[in-house]
Amino acid sequence: MKRDLLLFVCFSLLIMVAPQLFEGGYLMNVLVFVGINTMLAIALNLLLGYAGQISLGHAGFFGLGAYLSGIMTTTYSMNPWVAMPVAALIVGALAGLIGFPILKLKGHYLAMATLGLGIIIFIVFNETVDLTGGPSGLSAIPNLKLAGLSFDSDVKNYYLIWAFTLAVMLFSINLANSRIGRALRAIHDSEVAAQVLGVNSRVLKVQIFALSAVISSLAGSLYAHTMTFVSPASFGFNFSIELLTMVVIGGLGSIYGSFLGAALLTLLPEFLRGANDYDIVIYGALLMVMVMYMPGGLVRGITSLFSKFVKKSGADHA
Numbered sequence: 001m002k003r004d005l006l007l008f009v010c011f012s013l014l015i016m017v018a019p020q021l022f023e024g025g026y027l028m029n030v031l032v033f034v035g036i037n038t039m040l041a042i043a044l045n046l047l048l049g050y051a052g053q054i055s056l057g058h059a060g061f062f063g064l065g066a067y068l069s070g071i072m073t074t075t076y077s078m079n080p081w082v083a084m085p086v087a088a089l090i091v092g093a094l095a096g097l098i099g100f101p102i103l104k105l106k107g108h109y110l111a112m113a114t115l116g117l118g119i120i121i122f123i124v125f126n127e128t129v130d131l132t133g134g135p136s137g138l139s140a141i142p143n144l145k146l147a148g149l150s151f152d153s154d155v156k157n158y159y160l161i162w163a164f165t166l167a168v169m170l171f172s173i174n175l176a177n178s179r180i181g182r183a184l185r186a187i188h189d190s191e192v193a194a195q196v197l198g199v200n201s202r203v204l205k206v207q208i209f210a211l212s213a214v215i216s217s218l219a220g221s222l223y224a225h226t227m228t229f230v231s232p233a234s235f236g237f238n239f240s241i242e243l244l245t246m247v248v249i250g251g252l253g254s255i256y257g258s259f260l261g262a263a264l265l266t267l268l269p270e271f272l273r274g275a276n277d278y279d280i281v282i283y284g285a286l287l288m289v290m291v292m293y294m295p296g297g298l299v300r301g302i303t304s305l306f307s308k309f310v311k312k313s314g315a316d317h318a
Contacts, residue, residue, distance in 0.1 A: 071297025
């Protein structure tokens with residue numbers, strides 16, 4: 001536990017000094033998205049990597065948080081700091097209600113059910129024009145303000161988003177190391193064995209599904225108040241697949257893997273823009289190579305390479 005705390009402190013310090021290494025502008029805006037995507041990847045990793053329950057509808061929870069917070073602040077003039085937790089509670093309650101019947105399913109049946117849920121939410125965003133603005137989106141969402149400070153620039157948004165992201169990471173690390181985290185891993189390995197040991201797998205799966213939805217909703221609210229505009233296109237099926245890819249590439253069952261996966265899949269397309277028509281080919285090839293040679297994800301792959309390097313160095317000195 002002390003090692004985890006030390007690693008988290010070092011990681012937090014690195015995140016806090018990162019803006020000093022850049023001049024701001026476009027790249028700083030991309031790093032804001034890295035923070036939002038890290039929150040989403042952690043949320044999905046808690047469900048998939050720890051509990052072993054797949055979801056292809058998390059973009060829907062992300063969108064619900066964004067739209068609920070946006071609607072409450074623009075249409076009903078609610079304070080954004082109040083709208084965000086209210087939206088999270090609504091999304092969490094909805095996920096809990098839906099989770100009881102959906103999480104009886106397993107494997108590809110569960111994947112199809114969550115996919116259907118995400119599609120339904122996406123259709124609602126498009127069709128409720130009077131409430132959400134339909135395909136044109138919802139605009140004029142206010143920035144967050146704290147003690148007279150308005151988060152209306154890339155640098156300010158960076159620190160805002162990463163303050164929430166680091167809090168979610170710390171919470172998730174503690175959860176993973178707790179009794180609940182061990183119970184989730186037991187469900188992942190064998191649900192029948194976990195039940196024999198006294199784990200109420202059905203209730204725990206619903207709880208982690210709801211928690212995952214709450215974190216996704218929080219990320220959505222932050223996205224809405226940072227971008228000040230939301231549209232259905234940002235919360236479709238393709239983004240759910242992208243989130244799943246982030247988790248798998250980073251490493252299932254790893255909080256820091258969620259960060260690595262989110263960072264890679266957010267930054268890589270930006271660096272490949274100069275490749276013109278070949279960017280998508282290079283992007284796909286890199287992902288294929290990583291899956292082939294790092295099947296356990298970036299975290300396990302990097303750890304394995306480091307261990308081999310240390311052993312080789314020790315053998316050379318001997």
